[in-house]
Amino acid sequence: MINEIISMNGYGAYVWSAFSFTLISFTALYFVTKLQLSKEQKRFASKFGSLNVEKARAARSQNINREILSNTSNI
């Protein structure tokens, strides 16, 4: 059974390489995108941390900024 799945009637090299290429591309794109996202989140947190009290209060008044900060704390 396992041998049949691997050999695929002699087409195993073609079938498995096509599926492997697809899954490797998916994994690479997912991790590159995730890395870019966490880099931007960290940059946001670092910039936010360097703001003075007044500016931090003004920034925090926006829902989206609060949302980004709450997600950043989960990284």
Add this chain to the structure above:
Amino acid sequence: MFKYFEPNKIFAITSKAPKYVLFLFIIVLTIGLTEALILSPEDYKQSDAVRIMYVHVPAAWISLGIFTSLALLSVGSFVFKNKNFALIAKSLAPSGFIFNIIALVTGSIWGKPTWGTWWAWDARITSMLILALFYGMYLLAWRIYEDKEQVIKVTSLIAILGVVNVPIIKFSVDWWNTLHQPASINILSTNTAIHSSMLVPLGIMTAAFALFSILIFLMKYNTELIKVKNKGLDRL
């Protein structure tokens, strides 16, 4: 109507959605791979080589769908002067490009046992390669141009010019004598040349690929929104 889709309003959803979409994607992909690699029957002519169809066809469909969306969003950003459309289009492009590359590479792998060649300058393959070039230019333009107004104009132009190629890809098998067979599935008709035992795994794999493109879109869109907010912090 667009005010409901303003980034500030939807970020609470788009920032939480990826983990649920990822979970759903893994489940659907697992079912799809089991169906495609183990449960679905082999073809009477192509034998097990037909299984490549389950990654090749969904990848091609989704890359075409995403490029069509890029063009529609580009027109939308011009007509409605809404920059969020450009941001959505920019976030969709990377997964569309990857699906285009997957369609080309898996098509080439499928071509060897079926046609006896890795590559042929056949109408459909060539038009898919042209689509990949348009995707490449689109993504490159976002990296090259610094001015926001200018980059939106250039990328919109690329998307609108490139979408002319989409019907050429679709009808290339009918208009020219190509190595590709005519379309086996017609979404406007119940008649299909594929048996349900192959149509079901194809449908599940298409759903899995669509979920993956949604996942990448959401993550990329969140990244772009945070970039905008980072610039906003600089201006405070």
